[in-house]
Amino acid sequence: MNIIHATTIGDCNIIQLPKISDPRGNLTFVEGENHIPFEIKRAYWIYDVPGGEKRGGHAYKTLGEFIIALSGSFDVTLDDGNEKKTFSLNRSYFGLYVPSMVWRTIENYSTNGVTLILASEHYTPENYIRDYAAFITAKGL
Ligand code: TYD
Numbered sequence: 001m002n003i004i005h006a007t008t009i010g011d012c013n014i015i016q017l018p019k020i021s022d023p024r025g026n027l028t029f030v031e032g033e034n035h036i037p038f039e040i041k042r043a044y045w046i047y048d049v050p051g052g053e054k055r056g057g058h059a060y061k062t063l064g065e066f067i068i069a070l071s072g073s074f075d076v077t078l079d080d081g082n083e084k085k086t087f088s089l090n091r092s093y094f095g096l097y098v099p100s101m102v103w104r105t106i107e108n109y110s111t112n113g114v115t116l117i118l119a120s121e122h123y124t125p126e127n128y129i130r131d132y133a134a135f136i137t138a139k140g141l
Helices: 132-138
Strands: 013-016 042-046 055-060 065-071 074-079 084-089 094-098 103-107 114-119
Touching: 065 084, 074 094, 084 094
Parallel strands: none
Antiparallel strands: 013 094, 042 114, 055 103, 065 094, 065 114, 074 084, 074 103
């Protein structure tokens, strides 16, 4: 695994996706390596989140992701070991790009909040860092 440890909050950004407005209903799309800086290898979604619950609470060693609020709203808190920043997502034509080695937590889900996550790698448990102290050590901090 080629781990890039030096990623920071500054490498994370909100990306606005195309929105085709139409009286029949709006349409948005996303293309890997075009709108977002990686090839999409996996998509998963989080839904039916009970009030007050948190998701995430981990970093990935070598995996970038793009987080979209397909429905409703929630907050994504990012932490690079030096700095924390919270992004509120509530529009389905905006997404948050998060590279590897950034700790992230998703919380404050609204009713019907649905998170779509596009990932640059297939699922492997080995790609996760779930222990915050181990994350800080891996960042060299
Ligand atoms: P996890 O990534 O910890 O969820 P979150 O970050 O939203 O809190 O995943 C929860 C469980 O689902 C864990 O047991 C691994 C499993 N899982 C898969 O099997 N495949 C996947 O693509 C994902 C994202 C999770």
